[in-house]
Amino acid sequence: MAVGAVVARILTQYSDKGTKAAVKDIGKMEKKFSKFANATAKKFGLAALAAGAFAAKIGYDAVKAAMEDQKSQVLLANSLRNTVGATDAAIAATEEYITAMQAEFGIADDQLRPALAGLAAVTGDVSKAQSLLGVSMDIAAAKNIDLNMASKLLAKAYGGNIGALKKLFPQISAATVKSKDFAAAMREISGETKGAAAAAANTFAGQMERIKLAFGEASESLGYKLIPQIKSFADLIINKAIPAIQKFVDENGDKIAAGFKTSIQYGLAFAKLMYDMFSFVARNIKVFATLGAVIIAAFMGAKVAGAVTALITGIQAIIKVMKALRTVSLASAAATALATGGLSAAAGAAAFGVALVGMGLAANKFNKDSDKAADSLGKFEFNAKGFTSKADDYTKGIEGMTAATKNLTDAQKEDIAVTKGLNALKKFGLSSKDLKAQDPVTLEAIRRNQVKQAKLGISSPTISLLASAGHGNIAKNTTSNGGNITVNVAGSVVSQGDLINGIKNGLATLMRRRAGSQFAVL
Amino acid sequence: MEEDTRIILTGIEPTIKALKEFDKKAVAKFNKIVNTELNNAEGAAHRLVDSIQSRTTNTPMRNWRPTAAVSGRTWGGAGWPAWDPGTIKAGITVSKAQRRARKDYTTSAGALLNTSDAGKVFELSGRNKKSGSFIERLNWFGKASRLVWKVVDKERPRIEKVVEKALEEAKRELQNHLNSAGKVD
Numbered sequence: 001m002a003v004g005a006v007v008a009r010i011l012t013q014y015s016d017k018g019t020k021a022a023v024k025d026i027g028k029m030e031k032k033f034s035k036f037a038n039a040t041a042k043k044f045g046l047a048a049l050a051a052g053a054f055a056a057k058i059g060y061d062a063v064k065a066a067m068e069d070q071k072s073q074v075l076l077a078n079s080l081r082n083t084v085g086a087t088d089a090a091i092a093a094t095e096e097y098i099t100a101m102q103a104e105f106g107i108a109d110d111q112l113r114p115a116l117a118g119l120a121a122v123t124g125d126v127s128k129a130q131s132l133l134g135v136s137m138d139i140a141a142a143k144n145i146d147l148n149m150a151s152k153l154l155a156k157a158y159g160g161n162i163g164a165l166k167k168l169f170p171q172i173s174a175a176t177v178k179s180k181d182f183a184a185a186m187r188e189i190s191g192e193t194k195g196a197a198a199a200a201a202n203t204f205a206g207q208m209e210r211i212k213l214a215f216g217e218a219s220e221s222l223g224y225k226l227i228p229q230i231k232s233f234a235d236l237i238i239n240k241a242i243p244a245i246q247k248f249v250d251e252n253g254d255k256i257a258a259g260f261k262t263s264i265q266y267g268l269a270f271a272k273l274m275y276d277m278f279s280f281v282a283r284n285i286k287v288f289a290t291l292g293a294v295i296i297a298a299f300m301g302a303k304v305a306g307a308v309t310a311l312i313t314g315i316q317a318i319i320k321v322m323k324a325l326r327t328v329s330l331a332s333a334a335a336t337a338l339a340t341g342g343l344s345a346a347a348g349a350a351a352f353g354v355a356l357v358g359m360g361l362a363a364n365k366f367n368k369d370s371d372k373a374a375d376s377l378g379k380f381e382f383n384a385k386g387f388t389s390k391a392d393d394y395t396k397g398i399e400g401m402t403a404a405t406k407n408l409t410d411a412q413k414e415d416i417a418v419t420k421g422l423n424a425l426k427k428f429g430l431s432s433k434d435l436k437a438q439d440p441v442t443l444e445a446i447r448r449n450q451v452k453q454a455k456l457g458i459s460s461p462t463i464s465l466l467a468s469a470g471h472g473n474i475a476k477n478t479t480s481n482g483g484n485i486t487v488n489v490a491g492s493v494v495s496q497g498d499l500i501n502g503i504k505n506g507l508a509t510l511m512r513r514r515a516g517s518q519f520a521v522l
Numbered sequence: 523m524e525e526d527t528r529i530i531l532t533g534i535e536p537t538i539k540a541l542k543e544f545d546k547k548a549v550a551k552f553n554k555i556v557n558t559e560l561n562n563a564e565g566a567a568h569r570l571v572d573s574i575q576s577r578t579t580n581t582p583m584r585n586w587r588p589t590a591a592v593s594g595r596t597w598g599g600a601g602w603p604a605w606d607p608g609t610i611k612a613g614i615t616v617s618k619a620q621r622r623a624r625k626d627y628t629t630s631a632g633a634l635l636n637t638s639d640a641g642k643v644f645e646l647s648g649r650n651k652k653s654g655s656f657i658e659r660l661n662w663f664g665k666a667s668r669l670v671w672k673v674v675d676k677e678r679p680r681i682e683k684v685v686e687k688a689l690e691e692a693k694r695e696l697q698n699h700l701n702s703a704g705k706v707d
């Protein structure tokens with residue numbers, strides 16, 4: 001086509017090249033968006049995690065601050081009621097006054113409240129206390145001391161002890177100190193202190209402090225709002241999670257225990273069950289750790305690393321509980337969780353879930369293993385929500401459980417050895433009541449000694465002292481029957497030495513009669 | 523021109539491209555119909571050039587020189603395209619070239635081109651400037667759009683109907699081939 005030609009179109013057709021190009025471009029753009037979105041999602045995820053951790057930190061601090069603030073308020077209210085008989089309205093007005101002072105002078109309410117309470121106790125009047133609190137703030141600012149100290153000095157001065165205040169303000173005259181004239185003392189120091197608090201509050205440092213306190217107030221407000229959530233969460237743990245565990249143990253613990261107790265393989269079976277559960281937890285510990293971190297971030301938050309550690313601790317706690325088939329420690333764990341601001345609670349909740357799942361899987365696995373076994377235990381069932389398993393044949397699997405002994409602890413092995421040693425001594429008339437020793441080696445030594453003595457045909461000699469008829473010669477009244485020695489004691493024995501010598505002489509006589517060379521007894 | 527009433531043929535390119543794989547004769551048949559119509563239009567334009575002449579010369583106007591002027595002092599002088607019917611007719615051609623479309627657009631499937639300078643002057647003079655002795659004299663041959671556009675405006679409805687019919691036929695042929703090839707359920 002020539003450039004600049006006049007074109008008269010006869011046939012026209014629709015071209016969708018623009019649409020195709022647009023679709024192609026959109027496809028490219030979509031890929032770019034997708035790529036961008038993925039990258040952003042990852043970054044956002046990290047940011048969200050960090051933000052979540054930060055938010056959790058803020059939340060934790062806020063709750064803590066609110067709790068402390070609440071405690072401070074209660075203490076002041078109680079003090080005002082006791083000292084000046086303040087009404088609820090007066091206490092509320094005082095709180096407003098405290099808040100205003102904090103905002104105006106940049107002094108934390110936690111410092112203002114004790115100071116005001118102390119001054120109210122001295123003056124017996126809230127209005128006077130408030131007035132003196134202002135003077136205290138001026139003194140604190142002028143002399144660069146904390147408000148608590150300033151208010152105590154002022155309280156002493158109000159009570160007549162102006163000497164302490166004079167150490168801080170030498171301009172107070174001796175006459176004033178002597179006359180205990182508090183008003184005169186105030187006049188003498190007013191030139192130095194008047195307006196000091198306001199001036200300090202308007203400095204840069206003072207303003208920064210005010211900003212900091214304002215943020216603190218906001219944080220406390222947030223904390224007050226979070227406290228009900230914390231309480232709800234704690235209630236959930238106490239009223240839902242713990243009862244669920246309790247119920248499970250109540251319903252199944254006795255069945256499990258009763259079933260196992262009838263079998264001498266109780267220890268082995270229980271160890272196998274525990275081993276399976278522990279093994280499951282160990283194999284999936286990363287999953288649990290991740291799950292725990294997510295739960296921590298989703299609910300109460302906390303530092304992720306700390307959460308993982310807490311989770312593992314929680315799992316270990318549950319394992320201990322399950323090991324003993326007791327849930328006593330769970331209630332105290334919840335109390336600990338409350339005290340730690342929910343950190344342990346979250347980990348505990350995760351641990352509960354983990355433990356339940358682990359128990360379920362372990363029980364199912366145990367059930368499969370025990371399918372091969374004979375049943376001398378009868379039927380027992382797991383009624384836990386989410387799984388139901390029956391073990392009809394158990395003891396037949398003793399052979400199969402031989403491998404489980406490999407997993408026994410040293411302590412369990414020692415217990416078995418002790419039982420074996422005690423059983424071995426039963427034939428010699430000795431039981432665990434007669435023996436203090438529980439060391440398998442010692443028990444074996446005793447057994448060997450018993451065997452040796454049995455072979456010798458002797459038994460341990462006994463000495464009997466009979467206060468029966470006889471003459472006064474102990475030696476003559478000493479007789480021997482086999483290994484046993486009987487001494488008839490008649491008349492008076494002056495001392496132990498006489499008794500010993502008498503028996504000794506008697507035995508010597510007996511030995512001579514039997515042509516023995518010596519005796520070793522006594 | 524009748525831009526608003528123009529018939530837009532859709533699917534020429536893909537239909538012909540697909541049909542070419544099954545039945546090249548059908549494609550040739552379609553192309554022959556299109557080419558015939560275009561050539562007829564081209565011939566009509568050529569004949570129109572031949573018919574243009576003033577009362578005294580074979581040019582539109584007496585002073586529109588048939589050869590290039592040496593002097594440039596008059597409007598028929600140097601730089602002014604000479605009226606040469608042969609050159610003008612040679613410049614009137616047909617085209618089936620697709621114009622580049624950067625977005626959805628109705629583009630030419632067949633067109634008449636007027637490429638010579640004299641032909642373009644004669645074709646377009648008076649489209650914008652409506653008065654003047656030159657325009658008035660040219661209007662004796664009709665308003666602007668005096669060559670190819672004149673032919674096309676007159677013949678296009680008929681040509682489009684013919685080509686559209688041929689295209690529908692080609693589509694049917696293609697469908698038959700596709701059905702017989704089992705490519706469509």
